[in-house]
Amino acid sequence: MPLLILDRDGVINQDSDDYIRCLDDWQPIPGSIEAIASFCQAGYTVAVATNQSGLSRGYFTLDDLEAIHDRLRELVAEQGGDIAGIFYCPHLPGEGCNCRKPATGLLQAIELELGHPLTGSYFxxxxxxxxxxxxxxxxxPVLVLTGKGEKTRNQLQQPDVALDTPETVPIYPDLACAAQALLDA
Known part of the structure; x- marks a missing residue:
């Protein structure tokens, strides 16, 4: 079974510069829940890797975070899918942890816990x-233009960004379009 990794804020749900602090703040991007379910139905194991420094900042509690993740799992299950694991980094950017993306600790945890090698998996x-x-x-890597995606696409155009070239990173308007393209490939 292939593995698919998703970021959360800006990919699955609307993002906010003020953080997603509670279940009422959490709003799925149209089509994202169905897209996750379609990946599952096509045989993918789906995991989420998300930076959640708002936890350390005191913007929300672990119970708030778990309520959001429970709702996400519930909505995906209603569409016939399953999220194998939600992995999050609670640390602040300056703490120097190994789990806050772009570090790879969350991805290593996914690989270890789910028993899937990540090489060649879509993120x-x-x-x-x-x-x-x-x-x-x-x-x-696959980029969606929701959330910070437009800003990221502009960053990929900069010559000092060491991530190959924009042409090597597929770009889609949103998760639903990415799912349709990747599953039809």
């Missing part, structure tokens, strides 16, 4: 950090 994200983490673990 769909909206930020440069997502794409960098994907490359570092030999995944196939």
């Amino acid at each position: 769909i994200g909206d930020s440069l950090k997502d794409l960098q983490a994907a490359r570092a673990m030999h995944c196939k």
